[in-house]
Amino acid sequence: AQSVTQLDSQVPVFEEAPVELRCNYSSSVSVYLFWYVQYPNQGLQLLLKYLSGSTLVESINGFEAEFNKSQTSFHLRKPSVHISDTAEYFCAVSEAGGYNKLIFGAGTRLAVHP
Amino acid sequence: KAGVTQTPRYLIKTRGQQVTLSCSPISGHRSVSWYQQTPGQGLQFLFEYFSETQRNKGNFPGRFSGRQFSNSRSEMNVSTLELGDSALYLCASRLDPNSEQFFGPGTRLTVL
Numbered sequence: 001a002q003s004v005t006q007l008d009s010q011v012p013v014f015e016e017a018p019v020e021l022r023c024n025y026s027s028s029v030s031v032y033l034f035w036y037v038q039y040p041n042q043g044l045q046l047l048l049k050y051l052s053g054s055t056l057v058e059s060i061n062g063f064e065a066e067f068n069k070s071q072t073s074f075h076l077r078k079p080s081v082h083i084s085d086t087a088e089y090f091c092a093v094s095e096a097g098g099y100n101k102l103i104f105g106a107g108t109r110l111a112v113h114p
Numbered sequence: 115k116a117g118v119t120q121t122p123r124y125l126i127k128t129r130g131q132q133v134t135l136s137c138s139p140i141s142g143h144r145s146v147s148w149y150q151q152t153p154g155q156g157l158q159f160l161f162e163y164f165s166e167t168q169r170n171k172g173n174f175p176g177r178f179s180g181r182q183f184s185n186s187r188s189e190m191n192v193s194t195l196e197l198g199d200s201a202l203y204l205c206a207s208r209l210d211p212n213s214e215q216f217f218g219p220g221t222r223l224t225v226l
Binding site: 034036042043044045046049090092097100101102103104105106107 | 118147149156157158159162170172204206211212214215216217218219220
């Protein structure tokens with residue numbers, strides 16, 4: 001069975017500062033890793049994913065995450081945040097292959113202040 | 115291409131009633147999954163359907179059931195509602211079992 005731990009429940013940061021949201025996972029099999037973002041009163045939007053290949057994955061809005069197999073981590077980073085990045089961020093893992101459910105972390109609330 | 119749509123967006127029911135939620139996947143997607151989101155338990159997987167067959171199931175009581183139709187639309191039913199069933203119910207669709215899931219806006223169910 002897989003599990004996901006998001007180490008910070010809340011991360012306050014000032015606009016234009018860098019941010020890192022931490023995610024560790026546990027699994028005995030190969031996994032896929034995801035970051036989703038949820039804005040208030042909305043569903044989840046896929047931010048980025050790691051399925052295979054390059055361990056560094058990037059999103060179109062400046063976020064990146066690096067898959068570290070030895071440390072079983074998939075931390076999310078952004079070099080300069082905007083007010084509009086304020087949201088809840090969920091790290092998720094699924095067993096590689098078909099029909100496998102997403103296991104989510106508890107979420108990290110990113111609050112960007114002016 | 116339209117995203118995943120869920121109806122209704124908001125629902126208020128009383129204990130003991132039953133409720134049916136609907137989800138229309140992205141056009142061409144044949145897999146639909148359901149998740150429950152609550153402040154206490156977070157996001158939990160309910161079940162996944164692919165080509166009208168349930169392929170995976172989470173750890174929820176039998177009061178929670180679902181089905182998928184030939185056009186890939188899915189419904190989720192909860193019978194004998196309890197206060198603890200109050201949650202945001204999210205539907206997600208994907209093209210096939212190996213692709214990423216795209217989520218709808220959710221249905222917020224309040225049980226009084």
